[in-house]
Amino acid sequence: MIFGVSPAYFISRFGEGFTCEQIAGSLGDLSAMGFDGFQLEVFLPDRLSEWRDGGAALVRAQADEVGLTATQFIAHFMLEGFGSPSSLQSDFGLLEAEEVVQIVKQFPGCDLVTLPLPAWQAQSADAYSKTAVKRARSRLAEKLSLIGETFHSAGVRMALEVMPGSLAGGTEGVLALWEDMGDTRTGYNFDTGHAWACKENIYAIPARFGRRITGTHLCDNAGLENLSAPPGDGTIDWNLLMKTLAANGYRGACDIEIRCDASEVQAAYARGLSHVKERGNTGEATGSSV
DSSP states (O other): OOEEEOTHHHHHHHOTTOOHHHHHHHHHHHHHHTOOEEEEEOOSGGGHHHIIIIIHHHHHHHHHHHTOEEEEEEOGGGGGGTSSHHHHHSOTTHHHHHHHHHHHTTSTTOOEEEEEEOBOOOSSGGGGSHHHHHHHHHHHHHHHHHHHHHHHHTTOEEEEEEOTTBTTOSHHHHHHHHHHHTOSSOEEEEEHHHHHHTTOOTTTHHHHHGGGEEEEEBOBOOSSSOOOBOTTSSSOOHHHHHHHHHHTTOOSOEEEOOOOOGGGHHHHHHHHHHHHHHHHHHHHTTTOOO
16 A cells, blocks of 8 residues: 655645755655655646756656655646636647656656646636537547547556536536546546535545546545645544545555645644554455555
8 A cells, every 4th residue: 555645745845836856855754754655746837847857857866765656647737728718728738748748757657647627717607608518518528538648648547636616527527528538548536625525425436436546635624615634634534435445446546635834744744644544554454455
């Protein structure tokens, strides 16, 4: 069982403009805390060149030195191609996907890219008509298929992370989107905080998606606001959740996601790791492993 961190660790510690050098410099701390892995991410579009021009090699070298595994790549910057009618119609994300492949290929064993789908924002009521929404969802399926083909043809898996308010909708919307795409390969990154805040039955999600859950962002909240609190600090039943993940065949990384003040990062992640590890081991005791 691999326990890692999402890029929220680096965002909380260094801000949204975190650099490859800052990631590399903090990996030793993660290893010392007992983590096994970490997620790669380009959060801002202007950071893509840094990763391409030596940054990825720096991060990989340090990860190798401290014994950490890159569990997946979060292409957060690409959500700018999906949040509005104009951005969705643009080609943003198509060429960028090819650059992401080149970064991911520098991390042996890391063959997964997650693409977050942001909240849908349109300024005109016409954009929310039945016809307009249907057309937008069709374009979403088309654009994701094109990007997915770039990833899959390079031997890299693609997964979707659905943020509250996205055009795709909740988990049922993802299943419908896959049907529209005619897709059987794209995975689902299970963000417990997003789903819980959206009033999803998160304990049923592992059964609904099965082995198409390719990664996790394990965080907590009270089911009222989309927060990323340490597991155990909200109202999610982590014992039940970890058991349902195990029972439905999840074998990927358990990556903790916490957004907090920089002064609280180490303590919050240590507490979250302890909470999830304890429940994860309980899941193993049922006869399955996460």
